[in-house]
Amino acid sequence: MKIIAVGRNYIDHAKELDNPVPDQPVIFLKPDTAILKDNKDFYIPDFSKDIHYECELVVRICNEGKHVSKKFAHKYYDAIGLGIDFTARDLQTQLKSKGLPWELAKSFDHSAVVSPLIPKEEFEDLSAIKFSLTKNGEVVQSGNTADMIFDIDTLITFVSGYITLRKGDLIYTGTPAGVGPVIIGDKLEGFIENRPMFSTHIK
Ligand code: MG
Numbered sequence: 001m002k003i004i005a006v007g008r009n010y011i012d013h014a015k016e017l018d019n020p021v022p023d024q025p026v027i028f029l030k031p032d033t034a035i036l037k038d039n040k041d042f043y044i045p046d047f048s049k050d051i052h053y054e055c056e057l058v059v060r061i062c063n064e065g066k067h068v069s070k071k072f073a074h075k076y077y078d079a080i081g082l083g084i085d086f087t088a089r090d091l092q093t094q095l096k097s098k099g100l101p102w103e104l105a106k107s108f109d110h111s112a113v114v115s116p117l118i119p120k121e122e123f124e125d126l127s128a129i130k131f132s133l134t135k136n137g138e139v140v141q142s143g144n145t146a147d148m149i150f151d152i153d154t155l156i157t158f159v160s161g162y163i164t165l166r167k168g169d170l171i172y173t174g175t176p177a178g179v180g181p182v183i184i185g186d187k188l189e190g191f192i193e194n195r196p197m198f199s200t201h202i203k
Contacts, residue, residue, distance in 0.1 A: 001168040003030040003112050004159055005056075005085055009149050009174025016177050025150045025158050028102065030085075030172075034112040041203045044184060045108055048088035051182055054175035055133035055141045055190055058083040059152055060117050065165040073153035076165060079117035082131055082190040082197040085172050086111040089181070114170065115190060115197035127151060131197075134189045135182070143176030 007026035008014040014021050036042060044051055062078035085106070092105035123129060132142040145151070150158065155171060182188065186202040 001032050001166065001170065003032070003034060003170045003172060004163065004165075005030060005106065005112075005172040006150070006155060006174040009155075010143065010147055010176040011149060012147075012177035013175050013179065016179070021149065025155055027159060027162075028106055030107045030112050033109055034107055036110040036113045036200070037115075039199050040110075041201045042086065042110055042113065042182075043203045044182070045088070047108075048091055048105075050088065050090040052087045052089045052179050053133065053135070053140075053182055053188055054085040054087055054179050055131065055143070056083055056085050056172045056175050057081075057129060057131055057143070057145060057192075058114055058117070059155075059171040059173060061156075061165045061169040061171065062167055063165075064167060065156065065160045068156055068160040068165070070153050070157045073156040076156050076160075077152065077171075078120055080120050080123060080126070080129070080192070081115040081117040081170075082192050083115060083170075083172055084113035084133070084188065084190070084198075084200065085175060086113070087179075112170075112172065113188075113190075113198055113200050118192070129192060131190070131192045133178075134191070135180070136187055140180060141176055141178035145173075147176065148173065
């Protein structure tokens with residue numbers, strides 16, 4: 001499986017990092033070795049002094065899809081979860097300033113926390129899902145899929161025009177404002193509506 005992640009999909013987050021609001025989705029990949037599940041601890045890697053959390057709604061692909069039209073995009077995902085796109089912000093800033101790909105800042109081991117996935121039928125309205133992240137018990141990010149620049153169906157259509165989607169792939173749909181650093185001892189907890197989805201200790 002692969003992880004397809006979307007950058008700058010919320011206007012407030014694009015602005016907080018001084019990035020332009022994109023006119024088409026910004027896409028990058030994480031390998032399957034990035035997955036961190038079952039509430040396992042996250043260990044800060046030695047190559048970064050500024051690891052940031054980015055809490056994101058995660059979509060699971062359920063069918064192989066290539067050039068999926070928007071009308072049929074909903075048939076290509078079956079479950080929703082919550083995750084963190086951990087980012088080595090110092091490394092990303094360094095790479096960006098040189099005009100280089102951010103790959104290493106995003107794709108490192110265990111950089112993709114993922115919760116258990118909930119069948120999408122359990123949601124009344126996929127275009128208005130509220131989610132939040134707390135750090136040590138305080139809300140640091142809260143988002144609503146209504147505020148996505150590119151909604152789930154649009155992302156599936158866009159990505160599948162370039163990259164074949166396969167059953168089991170995950171799409172990280174972008175983070176709202178409020179990203180920030182973690183230090184050893186922090187505890188991150190993610191919620192969809194009021195439902196606890198994951199809990200990650202930083203080591
Ligand atoms: Mg992200």
